[in-house]
Amino acid sequence: MDKILVVDDEEGVRHSFKKILARKGYHVVTAKDGLEAIEKAEEERPSLAIMDINMPKMDGLETLQRLKSIDPDLTIIIMTAHSTSERAITAMKHGAYDYLTKPFDNTSIMSLIEKALAERKMPAPSSSVEIVDDRGERIIGKTPAMLDIFKKIGQVAGSDATVLIRGESGTGKEKVARAIYHHSTRVNGTFLPVNCAAIPENLLESELFGHEKGAFTGAESRKTGKFQQCHNGTMFLDEIGDMPILLQSKLLRVLEDGTFQRLGGKEMIKTDVRIIAATNKNMKEQVKNGEFRDDLYWRLNVVCIPLPPLRERKEDLEDLIAHFIKVFNIQLGKNIFGVTPELMNEFIHYEWPGNIRELQSIIQRGMILCQKDLLDHEDCEWDPQRSDFDVEQRDVEKSLSDAAHELLKEKGLNIHKEAVSLFESILVNKALEMNNNNQVLTAKFLGISRNTLREKIGKKKGSSVPEK
Numbered sequence: 001m002d003k004i005l006v007v008d009d010e011e012g013v014r015h016s017f018k019k020i021l022a023r024k025g026y027h028v029v030t031a032k033d034g035l036e037a038i039e040k041a042e043e044e045r046p047s048l049a050i051m052d053i054n055m056p057k058m059d060g061l062e063t064l065q066r067l068k069s070i071d072p073d074l075t076i077i078i079m080t081a082h083s084t085s086e087r088a089i090t091a092m093k094h095g096a097y098d099y100l101t102k103p104f105d106n107t108s109i110m111s112l113i114e115k116a117l118a119e120r121k122m123p124a125p126s127s128s129v130e131i132v133d134d135r136g137e138r139i140i141g142k143t144p145a146m147l148d149i150f151k152k153i154g155q156v157a158g159s160d161a162t163v164l165i166r167g168e169s170g171t172g173k174e175k176v177a178r179a180i181y182h183h184s185t186r187v188n189g190t191f192l193p194v195n196c197a198a199i200p201e202n203l204l205e206s207e208l209f210g211h212e213k214g215a216f217t218g219a220e221s222r223k224t225g226k227f228q229q230c231h232n233g234t235m236f237l238d239e240i241g242d243m244p245i246l247l248q249s250k251l252l253r254v255l256e257d258g259t260f261q262r263l264g265g266k267e268m269i270k271t272d273v274r275i276i277a278a279t280n281k282n283m284k285e286q287v288k289n290g291e292f293r294d295d296l297y298w299r300l301n302v303v304c305i306p307l308p309p310l311r312e313r314k315e316d317l318e319d320l321i322a323h324f325i326k327v328f329n330i331q332l333g334k335n336i337f338g339v340t341p342e343l344m345n346e347f348i349h350y351e352w353p354g355n356i357r358e359l360q361s362i363i364q365r366g367m368i369l370c371q372k373d374l375l376d377h378e379d380c381e382w383d384p385q386r387s388d389f390d391v392e393q394r395d396v397e398k399s400l401s402d403a404a405h406e407l408l409k410e411k412g413l414n415i416h417k418e419a420v421s422l423f424e425s426i427l428v429n430k431a432l433e434m435n436n437n438n439q440v441l442t443a444k445f446l447g448i449s450r451n452t453l454r455e456k457i458g459k460k461k462g463s464s465v466p467e468k
Contacts (some may be wrong), residue, residue, distance in 0.1 A: 001025065001029050002026055002027070002047045002048065002117055003026070003027045003028075003029060003042065003045070003047055003048075004026050004027070004028050004046055004047065004048050004049070004050065004087045004113070004219060005029045005030075005031065005037065005041060005046040005048070005049040005050070005051075005064065006018065006021075006027070006028060006029070006030045006031070006049075006050050006051075006214075007030070007031045007036075007049060007050070007051040007052060007055070008030075008032070008034075008051070008055070008079070009032055009033055009052065009055050009402070010052075011032070013052075014030040014032070016282070016435060017030070017050065018030060018104055020109075020110070020163065021113075024110065025065075025260075026460075029044045029046060033055050033057045033058060033061060034055055034057055034058030034059065034060070034063030034066070035054055035057050035058055037049070037051065037063055037067065038063070038066050038067065038070065041067050041070050041071065041074070041095070042070055045071065046074065047074075047075065047117060047120060048069060048073060048074070048075045048076070048077070048078075048113065048116055048117060048120070049075070049076045049077070050063070050077045050079065050109075050113075051063060051067075051076060051078060051079065052076070052078075052080075053078050053079065053080045054080075056164055060078060061094065064076055064077070064094055064095065065094055065095075067361070068094070068095050073120070075097045075116045075119075075120050076095065076096050076097055077096070077097055077098055077099065077113070077116065077119070078096045078099060078100070079099065079100050079466060080099055080100070080101060080102065080405055081103055082336045084176045088423055091237075094300045096370070097116050097151075098112060098116070098151075100137075101111065115155075119151075119154050127400060129253040135351075137175060137178075139172060139175050139176065140177060140316060140319045140320050140323050141306075141313065141316045141319075142315065142316060142319065143163060143313045143315050143316055145169070145308045145313060145334055146308075146313060148178065148314065149266060149305055149307065151303075151306050152303070153176065153179050153180055153183065153276050154183065156180060156185075156234060156303045156305075157179075157180050157182075157183035157184045157293045158184065158185060158343060159356070160185075160186075160274050161302045161303050162255065162275045162276070162277070162299060162300055162301075162302045162303070163177075163275075163276045163302070163304075164240075164277050164278070164279070164281075164283075164300045164301045164302075164303070164304045164305070164306070164337060164405055165181060165277070165278040165279075165304075165305045165306075165307065166278070166306045166307065166328030167278075167280060167282055167306060167307030167308070167309070168278060168307075168309050168355050168457070169280050169354070169355065169357070170310075170355030170358060171307040171308070171309060171310070171355045171356060172307060172355075172357055173238070173278040173280075173307060174193060174236060174238065174278070176305060176307065177193075177234075177236045177276040178191065178236075180234075180240075180276060181234045181236075182235065182275070182401055183275070183447045184233065184234065186222060186233055186234050186274055187228075189233030189234065190229065190230050190231045190232075190233030190234070191233060191234050191236065192229065192230045192233060192234070192235045192236065193235075193236040193303055194207070194226055194227055194236065194237055194238065195234060195238045195239055196210065196237055196238065196239045196240055196241075196242045196243045197238075197239035197242035197440070197444050198239075199314070199437055199440075199442070200440045201244050201247075201439065201450065204244065204247060204328060205247050205250070205263055206223060206225065206263050207225065207280075207357075208223070208224045208225050208226050208247075208250075208251075209225040209228075209260050209261070209262055209263060210224050210225030210228060210262040210263065210265075211223050211225075211262050211263035211264055211265070211305045212262050212263065212264040212265040214264065215262070215263045215264025215265070219263075219264070222262070223262075225227070225260075225262065225459060226290040227254060227260055227269075227271050227273055228269060228271055229462055230271070231272055231273065232272050233273060234273070234274045234276060235273050236276050236277075236278070236427070237275060237276070237277040237278070238278050239278070239280070240277040240278065240279050240300065241279040241280075241283055241286055241291075241292060241449075242253075242304060242440075242443070242449075243292075244291075244450065245292070245293065245451065246292065247422060248292065248293045248296045249293065249296075249431075250294045251296060252293065252295060252299060254271065254273070255275060255296075255299045255300075256299070258270055258272060258273075258381055259271075275300070277300045281300075284297075286449065288449070289449075289451075291437075291451050291452075291461055302422070308435075309352070309355055309359075310352040310355045310359065311352050311354055312396055314348055317344075318344075319362060320356065320359060321338070321339060321344075321347070321359070324359070324360055324363040325337075325338060325339075325363060325375075326368065328363065328364055329367070329376070332367055332368065334367060335373075335376065335377060336361040336367055336370055336373060337373050338371075338374055338375070339366075339375040339376070340374050340375065340376045340378075342376070343375060343376055343377060343380070346384045347359075347384075349384070349452075350384045361380050361459035362380050363380075365376070365379075365380055365381060366379040366380035367379075367381075368374070368383075371429070386413035388405065389461055393442060415448065426455050428442075428453070428457060431445050431446050432457075436455070437452070439453055
């Protein structure tokens with residue numbers, strides 16, 4: 001029987017909770033303030049505590065920290081009179097599971113308690129400042145957004161639900177996918193990552209589903225696809241937004257009934273694979289534009305985990321930097337303690353377009369070059385006013401500006417009227433040329449969908465603008 005500690009300075013609240021929870025079969029212990037709560041926690045060792053944040057003698061935040069020091073695994077739900085209470089948010093940072101806004105109904109509180117107790121029995125933490133993936137790598141974070149993500153990982157890991165992870169490049173989508181796998185019931189099975197954007201369109205179907213001998217030119221023998229290789233495991237489909245529209249229907253079939261056919265085959269193959277997908281694109285816009293099937297989107301989006309960019313979680317910078325320094329100290333055999341205050345200040349005010357991946361790269365470069373105890377500008381070879389991303393953008397802008405200037409200098413009304421189409425046509429031609437006419441790689445290179453690229457190629461072929 002789970003034991004629940006109820007802490008509130010109002011006797012009526014304590015009595016109501018005791019009556020409701022006892023009716024559900026829980027053993028209830030009550031306390032009128034923080035000091036008594038600590039005594040009861042030491043004596044009774046409850047599984048869960050429900051606690052008001054405003055109490056005499058010792059407030060809820062201090063009580064929370066003291067209770068956590070007694071039992072770090074104690075699940076604590078905070079009650080507050082205001083949903084935007086800064087103290088309630090701070091309590092979440094210090095390890096509270098969730099908070100309720102007064103007044104609340106019996107159904108919602110019971111649902112939350114049952115969910116919290118169920119998660120407590122899962123192997124994944126719900127409110128840690130870090131979580132470990134299957135390779136032992138840590139996801140660092142103590143902001144409310146990251147704590148929500150850790151909690152969601154714990155909630156979804158024990159099921160076979162399909163998960164869609166959204167976030168900008170460099171935010172750690174694969175780490176989250178691996179953490180879900182690591183805490184899942186499929187941890188003894190295969191974890192198989194597939195980058196849908198990195199495999200040419202004409203090969204992706206064969207990679208995923210396999211092919212029969214003679215299915216296409218060069219298919220000299222049967223090939224087992226990744227879905228068959230990953231039976232009873234977890235597949236991570238990265239850059240799912242780049243999957244060809246024709247192949248999406250075959251993926252939908254696997255998600256719906258677990259069956260597929262090899263390319264060129266007739267046999268229906270059964271597989272049991274959990275799918276975790278990730279994208280840095282706006283998939284709702286892709287669905288709206290006809291670039292992604294809406295039925296597949298909803299099958300993938302059973303549980304969505306949005307990852308915040310680093311610029312929205314700068315409170316985590318210090319912990320992330322400390323983590324990377326620790327990792328690279330071991331790898332490089334160094335003993336660096338941190339970064340200078342000046343460099344930290346610039347890190348805090350920087351927008352981090354490359355997110356955590358950019359931060360990791362800067363710290364790694366600095367640690368390789370550093371001969372002191374602290375990293376500084378010279379070690380990192382980094383100027384916040386002139387980052388690699390900014391330099392690349394300015395170089396592109398200058399090149400395009402020069403090209404536009406030369407184009408508009410040309411005489412001829414027709415060229416001026418068609419300047420935008422002509423300019424776009426040149427860019428598409430050059431991008432195709434640089435990628436050996438591979439449309440998959442070219443679309444990725446230009447940051448557009450393959451459908452959009454095909455439209456632009458079609459316009460280019462039908463254009464009456466004379467080639468220069």
